[in-house]
Amino acid sequence: MLALAGCVGAPDGADGDAPSAALADLVISGGTIYDGTGREAFVGDVAITDGRIVSVGPEATGRRTVDATGLAVAPGFINTHSWATESLIEDPRGMSDLKQGVTTEVFGEGWSMGPLTADMRASERRAQADIKFDIPWTTLGDYLTHMEERGTGLNVASFVGASTVRMHVLGEDDVNPDAAQLQEMQALVRQAMNEGALGVGSALIYAPGNYADTAELTALASAAAACDGRYISHIRSEGSGILPALDELIAISRGSGAPGIVYHLKQSGRSNWDKQAAVLERIEEARASGLDISATMYNYPASSTGLEAAMPLWVQEGGDEAWIARLQEPGVRERVAEEMRDPAGFAEGDNRLIEAGGGKGVLLVNFRNPDLRHLQGKTLEEVAAMRRQPVEETAIDLVVEDKSRVGVVYFLMSEENVTRQVSLPWMSFGSDAGAPATEPPFTNTGTHPRAYGNIARLLGKYVREEQALPLTQAVHQLTGFAARQMGFSDRGTLTPGLAADVTIFDPQTIGDRATFATPHQYSVGVRDVFVNGTAVLRGGEPTGETPGQFVKGAGAGRCPA
Incomplete structure (x- = not known):
């Protein structure tokens, strides 16, 4: 079994110097602990008090216990x-x-x-x-x-x-x-x-x-x-x-x-x-x-990203509003379309339309304008065929009509x-x-x-x-x-003294369900999630708690302008 393969007893020093006998606020018991350090997993308890981890490994007692037997316990x-x-x-x-x-x-x-x-x-x-x-x-x-x-x-x-x-x-x-x-x-x-x-x-x-x-x-x-x-x-x-x-x-x-x-x-x-x-x-x-x-x-x-990644950067100077205005000028429109067709790409960088193999490799997913949302889920090539025009001109028109970059997927x-x-x-x-x-x-x-x-x-x-x-x-x-x-010093591993961000999941069932055709589908296999010691997901359902914090970099408070 992959899930618990290689599990051993708690390694020496797994709980640092923290005492395991003290009554904790919360104990996650009996899970297979992947502590985030990369060392081998082991079965044990994770004790949490005041939003911090107080012990990892030995059996612990707490005011509340969450049984994680048969599941993986990991840092968030x-x-x-x-x-x-x-x-x-x-x-x-x-x-x-x-x-x-x-x-x-x-x-x-x-x-x-x-x-x-x-x-x-x-x-x-x-x-x-x-x-x-x-x-x-x-x-x-x-x-x-x-x-x-x-x-x-x-x-x-x-x-x-x-x-x-x-x-x-x-x-x-x-x-x-x-x-x-x-x-x-x-x-x-x-x-x-x-x-x-x-x-x-x-x-x-x-x-x-x-x-x-x-x-x-x-x-x-x-x-x-x-x-x-x-x-x-x-x-x-x-x-x-x-x-x-x-x-x-x-x-x-x-x-x-x-x-x-x-x-x-x-x-x-x-x-x-x-x-x-x-x-x-x-x-x-x-x-x-x-x-x-x-x-x-x-x-x-x-x-x-957006359709801007399929257009040269010079036309985008000055921001989105200036870009959209320029695309409505006939001479600019013709020049942009011509550069979009150039297989060599743009002088300033990549042309996502060329890299995706043309309009068939560009999926339209996000329009700001409700009148264009019926096109979501179609490729740029399909919409161009519907409009009986080249894909380059279709891309330009969609940006203008939507007054946005238009969200797309590029298969690259x-x-x-x-x-x-x-x-x-x-x-x-x-x-x-x-x-x-x-x-x-x-x-x-x-x-x-x-x-x-x-x-x-x-x-x-x-x-x-x-x-x-x-x-x-x-x-x-x-x-x-x-x-x-990222430069975090107070979280990331299951170590005494660090913030109690913890995820409990089933290695045998965790997986994605979202697809390009039907993306709005939740993943499965995560049972419980704790942020700073507070449950935000319990039994696979959100608790509605909001314990999240602004996690600051190492320069906070000591880097005056």
Whole structure:
């Protein structure tokens, strides 16, 4: 049996120096403990008092006992790449991730919920669709504190977005900062770090993030590194230019002193699948040289973003409203369509439409305009045929008609490459999605199945079914390693003194159910989840409790701007 294979008695020192005889608030008894360190699993008890773990291993007594016999007991899973920034405002339970055992959401790929100018706040409000909310905060720390104070079922943490910092100082034009402006941007990073940001996150295939050069990014990463922060990036290319893009991240890490993390490592486009070996070799060489380089991934052969990833960046300068206005100019429209057809890609980077093999590899999943939602679930090629026009012109029209980027799924990656990556010891797992529920407003639009199944898919498909990696290692990558990668010091393993984020699941049944055709389906196999010692999932059902905390980076309170 895979579930409990290799289990042994509690290892020496499993409970540290904590006494096991004291009456705990809660004892999780008799489970098979995967403590997140990567060591062999063992049967024992986990005792919790005041939201902290007090003992692990020996038999313990508590005011309340939860029997976990025959189940796996692990640290709460960490979603290292989350977009639950808005879904948790609408529904603080975080249902799709809660049902997978996630206890901490990490935000900040390029854009973050602060710092915001008045204009940025107004633009954010105009862009809201089904989920509408006030924006009483200005800084990133204010947002995360707001989430904790209003109540969230899951912990929240964030990088400060390099694009957000750039927009705060420079707007959305393709310009370089002068010395004074760069210092202002660095001061914003230091302010966010002092509030508790984990580091700086960039997204370099999108405007305006792509307009930043390596020197600018190194300067921002240096400001974060001085406060023990990380640099994490959606690198400039994941296709034909992936090796130079990876070299840039490594150079930024070396130049700034910040650990470097690659968001959703992948090789996009069939012609680039064979680059995986060179990519992994480049990362291993950097690690061997002493740099702390690692990555995140989602466990699917398709990505999801908007139709902007199928259009050149020059047309997107100035923000979404300027982009949509330009697309309505006949001369611009013709030039954009022509560049979209060029198999060589764009001068500034990847063309997702070409990499997906054309419109048949682009699935439409999310429209802002209710009048276009009947097209959700169709491919771009199918809609183009319905409209009797080329796919490039259809994409342009849909953006204009929806007044949005239009959410799509691009089928880009090799399943074999995904399987090879899941067992890399320096890999964590991020959904790159929100945490929706199987009810409105979330079901008004489609989504990528990774929003409901990324972690459960790892433990079901890749651990149990394909045996691509052992369960002990997978739990370590989801917890102890992920915590270290993100810079968390107070959670991530079942260790006395750490926060009691705990997941109880059945290794024999855990798995994803969401598909590209029917994505709004919860994963199965997780029974109980505790966040800071409080049950948020009991018997597979949410309790409605909101004990989630703002998990701060190492620079909090000691990195003044």
